[in-house]
Amino acid sequence: MSVDIEQIIKKSREVCASAGTKLTHKRKNVLMVLLASATPLSAYEIVDRYKAQFQESLPVMSVYRMLDFLIQEKLVHKLETAGQYMSCAHIACDHQHETPQFLICDRCGSVKEVGIKKRIIEELERSIQSTGFMLAQKQLELHGVCEHCQSHPA
Template structure:
């Protein structure tokens, strides 16, 4: 839990630099995502809230909190699954590559990796040559984690 407290403190500092506030409710939702190795939906976070804090929170409140956290670059939305993960770089003090997500189709574990900007630029160029406009450079790669791959072998 001390690692989560460190991340929450860094998230709070990050919000302060943008003039935003990381309220207790926002911290609780972020904590739920930090504690999970899987992406969670708003409704799964409602369940987490009920189990962890013995309180209820409306799903719309969770969606608003997730929108805020995403806007502050503290969480990422996995578009295909309509679920969220905590950013793995909240406590880092250096520039990062473009975030991409490896999603285990068997167990649901999500890992954030970075892809070099050059690769995304090439992808964007190829998309434009095909007559399209890239709306988001985020890739969600469906894979098997090493544990699940070993079990399947």
């Protein structure tokens, strides 16, 4: 990615300001922990890395509240199937984002965020609604094996 961390933080502050909220110092630091990670992290892993990176302890309940805020502002995603969090891959983008889909490698734990075309999500919603089921969340998490792990068998 050619965007540096300072550009991402600047854009994150702008996103929050446009929503009438604030990216506080600790929220920014939690986001930075996620940005620095190659794989999604649990709240407890974030607490550990936060302490190591910033020499400051955070209660896990505070981290959960900060993550809820960052999710609300669409700066972070929660992977429901894993109970882990990751920064949005498109924070610094200026284009309209599609519904996220996460490709999760079951071997190395890497996650790739890709967008799903609006028409595909609309078709999926129609299909689901025709069964009488009400969709609560549009996020898709697909498990498999990434290209790297396929080319380097265990």
